[in-house]
Amino acid sequence: MTSNASDQSPDFHEVVELCSQLIAIDSSNTGDPATSAGEREAAEWVVARLEEVGYEPTMLGWDESRQNVIVRVDGASPDKPALLLHGHLDVVPAVAEEWSVDPFAGVIKDGFVWGRGAIDMKDMVAMMIAILRRWKTDGVRPDRTIVFCFTADEEHGGVYGAHWLVKNHPELFEGCTEAVGEVGGFSHTVDEGTRVYPIMTGEKGIAWMKITATGTPGHGSMVHQDNAVAKLADAVSRVAAHQFPIVWTDTLRQFVAGIGKAMGTDLASVEPEVIIDKLGALGRIIGATLRNTANPTGLQAGYKVNVIPSTATATLDCRIIPGQEEEFERQIDELLGPDITREWIVHDKALEISFDTPLVEAMTAALKFEDDASQTLPFLMSGGTDAKAFVDLGMSCYGFSPLKLPPDLDFAALFHGIDERVPVDALTFGARVLNRFLLSL
CATH class of the missing domain: 3.40.630.10 (Zn peptidases)
Structure with a gap:
């Protein structure tokens, strides 16, 4: 039937x-x-x-x-x-x-x-x-x-x-x-009479990146101003410390308006971070979608403790807000600087x-x-x-x-x-x- x-x-x-x-x-x-x-x-x-x-x-x-x-x-x-x-x-x-x-x-x-x-x-x-x-x-x-x-x-x-x-x-x-x-x-x-059920209507883009620094190889006992490991470490530190700006997608605007209504308050003028702090576990889920991110996940350099290598590499797990692909590449290139090259390992759409x-x-x-x-x-x-x-x-x-x-x-x-x-x-x-x-x- x-x-x-x-x-x-x-x-x-x-x-x-x-x-x-x-x-x-x-x-x-x-x-x-x-x-x-x-x-x-x-x-x-x-x-x-x-x-x-x-x-x-x-x-x-x-x-x-x-x-x-x-x-x-x-x-x-x-x-x-x-x-x-x-x-x-x-x-x-x-x-x-x-x-x-x-x-x-x-x-x-x-x-x-x-x-x-x-x-x-x-x-x-x-x-x-x-x-x-x-x-x-x-x-x-x-x-x-x-x-x-x-x-x-x-x-x-x-x-x-x-x-x-x-x-x-x-x-x-x-x-x-x-x-x-x-x-x-x-x-x-939210309270005894209100439960919010978020429905996923979008995904950040996945962009796994390999970055490489090059320098002059040599003996570990010598003075070296062109050290690939030092260059890479500086670049990774800059990326890790950087907070990308908030991007107001249509989805975020609807969510903020809706959660404000569910909480009985107008959140239009409230900073998103403040809203996130009030949402507990859900806040961590939503908070990861406010901005582009780039997190260092791996480092590789050298093959012997007394040898300065010619290259050093790192991997970055990058997640990109829909419509932000070009802007993200500009942002990451600015952070890495001219001495670092990059290549995509995985680059999937938002x-x-x-x-x-x-x-x-x-x-x-x-x-x-x-x-x-x-x-x-x-x-x-x-x-x-x-x-x-x-x-x-x-x-x-x-x-x-x-x-x-x-x-x-x-x-x-x-x-x-x-x-x-x-x-x-x-x-x-x-x-x-x-x-x-x-x-x-």
């Missing part, structure tokens, strides 16, 4: 066990295909869960170890454009000795599912699978065609995952005009789209049904997601992975952090919201 969202919400208790099982698969992505583990196993697990209820998913990838899974659910109204819902199966590594639980055991305790990937992003993957399984067993069919995509390699830029799929198999996404993935839809409690769309209205309505205190606002993400690949196919990309969180949970610290965990109640809430959203389109 065809079904739209009704007044009843399925309980989706299965999502908790699905999330636990998926976390127990160590799909760590080290950035090196030779040492990354478990991405194929995670993909095979997804295929098995979908085949159990009658789906025929497609599994394919760059090589045998990096596999992606796609299943297309045809909608009742084929004239409507299709929607892509995507989540990644890989996670960043975890050092077990630093955790209070085994990061790859999928432990369920104290009202949480614990483990690497619990919120980045095996929680949403579990929601997607739980919804697909419920649709098949209950005979539910969405009105709009939805492509569910489970990707590899997102944690290292998606070269072997989303970008590979877009380049080599664009036909899998035929008809998709919009895409929904991470990160967004998590709650921030994204920003409108918050005022029917798709966002549907997200807002689905949240409102489950949480009457909810309000939605746009935000710009400081990191990057697979959206950077799917936008190349002309899709408008949003981040919406709904979670209703305890007010005292430091959500921002859990991303790639120690003791990553997701509340059990947030998982079932998220599955209900996501299901209602998809069936309302």
Whole structure:
């Protein structure tokens, strides 16, 4: 049968066990295909869960170890454009000795599912699978065609995952005009009667840079005025100490206006840093999107303590506000100075789209049904997601992975952090919201 969202919400208790099982698969992505583990196993697990209820998913990838899974659910109204819902199966590594639980055991305790990937992003993957399984067993069919995509390699830029799929198999996404993935839809409690759910409507650009200083090599005992290591150290120090100016994007303006309204105050004349300080964990997320950033992440120079090398290099993790690419290059060149050369290791686009769309209205309505205190606002993400690949196919990309969180949970610290965990109640809430959203389109 065809079904739209009704007044009843399925309980989706299965999502908790699905999330636990998926976390127990160590799909760590080290950035090196030779040492990354478990991405194929995670993909095979997804295929098995979908085949159990009658789906025929497609599994394919760059090589045998990096596999992606796609299943297309045809909608009742084929004239409507299709929607892509995507989540990644890989996670960043975890050092077990630093955790209070085994990061790859999928432990369920104290009202949480614990483990690497619990919120980045095996929680949403579990929601997607739980919804697909419920649709098949209950005979539910969405009105709009939805492509569910489970990707590899997102944690290292998606070269072997989303970008590979877009380049080599664009036909899998035929008809998709919009895409929904991470990160967004998590709650921030303003007071007992108000919870703000930021929805991701843009991402800073990723720009990983290698910088090089050159000088005159020689013996370490001699006086040297042309020392590559000293030049590099000066340049890195200048970059690290610099604070780039605030950039008022459309997204930031809407967020500030909206959070002010939610807090019952006019924030138009308040400095953004002051607002950020008042928002706690959410403030750290938003604060990283106020300006361009360039953080030194690596240094390499020399091969022997008594030899002055001819070159010294460093790496910088740069994140660029949408529309700021040329201005950022001018800023960084001024900071580095004439003695330093630079080259891009990775240079991916920044994204920003409108918050005022029917798709966002549907997200807002689905949240409102489950949480009457909810309000939605746009935000710009400081990191990057697979959206950077799917936008190349002309899709408008949003981040919406709904979670209703305890007010005292430091959500921002859990991303790639120690003791990553997701509340059990947030998982079932998220599955209900996501299901209602998809069936309302």
